[in-house]
Each structure stands twice: as C-alpha cells, then as structure tokens.
Amino acid sequence: MFQRILIANRGEIALRVIRACRELGVECVCVYSKADEGAPYLELADEAVCIGPGPARESYLDIPRIIAAAEITSADAIHPGYGFLAENAHFAEVCRDCNIEFIGPSPEAMARLGDKVSAKRIAREAKVPVFPGTDGAIDDLDEAAEVAKKIGYPVIIKASAGGGGRGMRICRNEHELRQNVSSARQEAESAFGNGAVYIEKFLESARHVEVQIIGDKHGNAVHLYERDCSVQRRHQKLVEEAPAPHVEPRRRDEVCKAAAKLIKKAEYSGAATVEFLMDDKQNFYMLEVNTRVQVEHPVSEMITGVDIVRTMILVASGEPIPFKQRDIKIRGHAIECRINAEDPDRNFAPFPGKITRFDPPGGPGVRMDTHCVAGYVVPPTYDSMIGKLIVHDDDRRSAITRMERALDELHIEPIKTTVGLHRRLMQNHAFIEGGVDIHFLERLLKK
Numbered sequence: 385m386f387q388r389i390l391i392a393n394r395g396e397i398a399l400r401v402i403r404a405c406r407e408l409g410v411e412c413v414c415v416y417s418k419a420d421e422g423a424p425y426l427e428l429a430d431e432a433v434c435i436g437p438g439p440a441r442e443s444y445l446d447i448p449r450i451i452a453a454a455e456i457t458s459a460d461a462i463h464p465g466y467g468f469l470a471e472n473a474h475f476a477e478v479c480r481d482c483n484i485e486f487i488g489p490s491p492e493a494m495a496r497l498g499d500k501v502s503a504k505r506i507a508r509e510a511k512v513p514v515f516p517g518t519d520g521a522i523d524d525l526d527e528a529a530e531v532a533k534k535i536g537y538p539v540i541i542k543a544s545a546g547g548g549g550r551g552m553r554i555c556r557n558e559h560e561l562r563q564n565v566s567s568a569r570q571e572a573e574s575a576f577g578n579g580a581v582y583i584e585k586f587l588e589s590a591r592h593v594e595v596q597i598i599g600d601k602h603g604n605a606v607h608l609y610e611r612d613c614s615v616q617r618r619h620q621k622l623v624e625e626a627p628a629p630h631v632e633p634r635r636r637d638e639v640c641k642a643a644a645k646l647i648k649k650a651e652y653s654g655a656a657t658v659e660f661l662m663d664d665k666q667n668f669y670m671l672e673v674n675t676r677v678q679v680e681h682p683v684s685e686m687i688t689g690v691d692i693v694r695t696m697i698l699v700a701s702g703e704p705i706p707f708k709q710r711d712i713k714i715r716g717h718a719i720e721c722r723i724n725a726e727d728p729d730r731n732f733a734p735f736p737g738k739i740t741r742f743d744p745p746g747g748p749g750v751r752m753d754t755h756c757v758a759g760y761v762v763p764p765t766y767d768s769m770i771g772k773l774i775v776h777d778d779d780r781r782s783a784i785t786r787m788e789r790a791l792d793e794l795h796i797e798p799i800k801t802t803v804g805l806h807r808r809l810m811q812n813h814a815f816i817e818g819g820v821d822i823h824f825l826e827r828l829l830k831k
C-alpha cells in the first residue's frame with residue numbers, strides 16, 4: 385500500500401479522498417490554491433501545500449506544480465478526483481515518468497476509452513451496442529452524407545475528444561449536415577486540439593443510464609450496477625439515483641454486463657463509468673466512458689455497500705478487487721441531490737459568498753458529502769457545487785420521502801442554492817413516477 389497520497393483536487397471530493405486515506409491508514413497531502421487558503425477540510429490532511437493562485441490554470445491544472453508538491457512531500461501516489469487533471473492522459477504519463485502512481489487507469493487505457501471514436505470501436509469489438517453511424521472519424525463530406533442517408537436523419541455530429549455534450553451538432557437533413565461538419569471540426573480542433581468528429585443516429589428522447597465499473601491490474605472488472613442521471617440541465621446533472629427506475633431485471637443485467645465487458649476488453653484498471661442512452665423500449669446504446677470517479681459515485685456506494693474511493697486506491701496499489709461480482713447485490717434505493725451555490729431564478733447564475741448558517745441534515749439513511757461549514761466562503765473561482773445530499777432507503781418511494789425530510793433539515797444561508805428546486809422536484813408527479821427523460825428538467829423549468 386502507498387505511504388502518502390497527494391490529492392490533486394479541492395472541495396468535497398478532496399475531503400472524500402482524505403476520509404478514504406484515513407480509513408486505509410495512508411497519509412494524505414492536500415494541494416490548494418490561494419482561493420482555497422484556510423478551507424476547513426485542509427486541516428484534516430496530514431499536510432497542505434499551496435500550489436499557486438486561484439485560477440486553475442496556475443494551480444489545480446498546473447502539472448509541474450503538482451508534481452513538485454508530490455516530490456517535496458514524498459507522496460508516492462496522486463488521486464486526481466474528478467475534473468481538473470483527472471482525465472488528462474498526459475498527466476497520468478508524467479506521474480508514471482516521475483515514479484508516482486496515478487490513482488486511475490494507465491495513460492494508454494485512459495486514451496483508449498477517453499477518445500470516443502476509439503471507445504466506440506472497442507465497444508463494437510466487445511459487442512456492446514452503440515448507435516449506428518460512421519465507423520471512425522469523418523474524412524470527407526460526401527462520405528458523411530452517404531452514411532447519414534443510410535442510417536437516416538436526424539443524425540448528430542460529435543467530437544471524438546469531446547465529452548459531456550461539448551462540440552455536438554444535431555442535423556435534421558443533408559443540408560444541415562453539410563453546413564455543420566466543418567464548423568464542428570474547427571470547434572473541436574480549437575477546444576480539444578483534436579478536430580476528429582464522427583456522426584451517429586440521433587435519438588430524440590431517452591434516459592441517461594450509466595454503469596459504475598471497477599477494474600484492477602489483474603484483468604478483473606466488476607460492475608456496481610447502474611445510475612439514472614436523466615435529471616440534468618445543459619449537461620449539468622442535478623439529481624442522480626441508483627438503481628435506475630423501471631429497468632427490467634434482464635435489461636439491467638445486459639447493460640451492466642456489457643459495460644464490464646468493455647472495461648475488461650480495454651484492459652482498464654480503476655473506477656470507470658460507461659454512459660448509455662436507453663430508449664422507451666429499454667434498448668441501450670453506449671455514449672462514452674468516463675475514466676474517473678464521478679460526482680455521483682455515492683449512490684452506487686449506498687446501494688452496494690462498496691467504498692469506491694477506497695477500492696480505487698487498493699487497485700492502484702496493485703491489489704485485486706477485494707470482492708467478486710456475485711457478492712454485489714442491490715440493496716434498496718439511493719438518491720443524490722447536488723447542492724449548488726446558484727440562483728435557479730437567475731438562470732442558475734453562480735452565487736458565491738459567505739455561508740453564515742450551514743445546518744446539514746442527519747439521521748438514518750442520510751449522508752451529506754460537503755466541505756462546507758458555517759463561516760465558509762464559497763469562492764467565485766471554481767464550479768458552484770458545494771455539496772451533495774445523498775439518501776438511502778428500502779425502495780424508491782421511501783428514498784424520495786427521506787430526501788424531502790433531509791432537505792427540510794438542510795439550511796444554508798444567506799447564499800442562493802438549488803435546495804428549493806430539489807424540494808420541488810421531490811414533489812413532482814413525473815419524477816415520483818420515475819423514468820423521466822433527459823429533457824424533463826428543461827421542460828419543467830420552462831413552465
């Protein structure tokens with residue numbers, strides 16, 4: 385096992401990793417920027433090192449500074465959390481060159497699955513369903529138009545290096561396709577330094593279902609079942625739950641096994657999420673693979689009893705996954721509400737500032753993952769998520785009731801947050817019935 389882990393992240397996920405380190409008896413070092421100076425979670429680390437000014441480019445994204453911090457503090461591993469450098473294959477490679485274990489996949493496996501054209505190719509080889517479309521990146525317009533004609537409109541242009549909805553174009557006819565390909569390419573080139581784009585059949589309405597996987601360095605991959613993350617706005621998830629409501633047991637088995645097969649085929653170790661769209665007949669199609677621990681990992685932890693962050697650390701140190709697939713059973717239902725410092729009435733504009741009252745909820749089946757306390761100042765510098773409220777209960781209905789109860793106990797003042805919207809969601813008829821699609825929240829907000 386490692387002696388010391390450096391946590392190359394901030395906020396609630398940094399605290400989540402600190403807790404995992406403590407329980408494993410591993411020391412931990414936090415890096416922080418000027419904007420996070422004095423943050424209370426830093427006190428819980430064995431050491432904290434300032435790595436630069438607030439802007440992430442000069443701190444949480446600055447590879448030489450992070451490596452220097454690891455070397456100065458004798459850290460033998462780095463946990464990247466999510467965001468920042470978590471899916472940067474170059475960073476994983478620099479860690480390897482510096483003899484520091486990156487707690488995540490090898491740079492090669494990260495590249496194989498992080499690139500969507502490559503991930504789709506591996507998925508096809510593993511017989512994992514994908515949308516029909518071009519086999520690889522588009523070379524020329526005529527070829528793209530031919531493929532689109534064959535699969536039928538609408539089609540969607542996606543950037544191979546994109547993700548989370550960036551660099552997509554929906555095309556409803558050949559004219560739109562011909563218009564969009566070159567601009568999509570240019571946008572991808574300037575945003576990701578990789579102009580490769582591909583097209584596939586566009587599905588108008590679907591649910592976002594994603595499967596949590598853990599792979600190890602011995603060729604094993606175990607799934608921790610699926611999450612439904614359909615409640616989102618502009619590709620920002622707001623509510624996630626596990627298991628996905630109204631999924632037939634046979635389908636569940638199929639989608640989870642498909643995801644595990646893909647991860648095995650890619651010789652991937654660490655935590656991964658395989659994203660799918662599921663249509664109203666429960667056909668599923670792989671979208672992309674996230675090669676990191678995700679914000680919403682706690683709902684999978686709550687229904688399976690597996691500590692995902694601890695397991696990531698174990699497998700990075702070379703241990704085999706300490707459980708078998710047959711040991712993993714779904715127990716009850718879990719829901720997560722993301723608590724953001726945002727004003728839902730002002731188009732979700734960030735609302736940083738000092739929190740004077742912070743009362744997190746408690747009691748049975750309630751978990752709040754947050755780095756906030758009364759007196760904490762939410763900096764304007766980073767994303768606006770200030771915590772996650774997670775509940776677990778025997779079934780979905782009880783979990784919703786428990787979430788309402790927990791939301792009533794939660795008081796954050798005076799900043800604006802998404803708490804009120806979550807209250808409204810927990811009482812929404814369509815949400816309570818379950819199985820809302822990816823356009824549900826945007827439709828609700830228009831009303």
Ligand code: MV4
Nearest residue numbers: 515540548549584585586587592616671672822
């Ligand atoms: C799609 C799609 C429909 N058809 N692909 C958006 C984020 C990225 N992961 C992929 N996305 C989509 N890909 C095909 N072929 C619709 C979306 C999509 C979406 C997916 C998941 C969650 C929310 C979404 C919101 C709008 C569009």
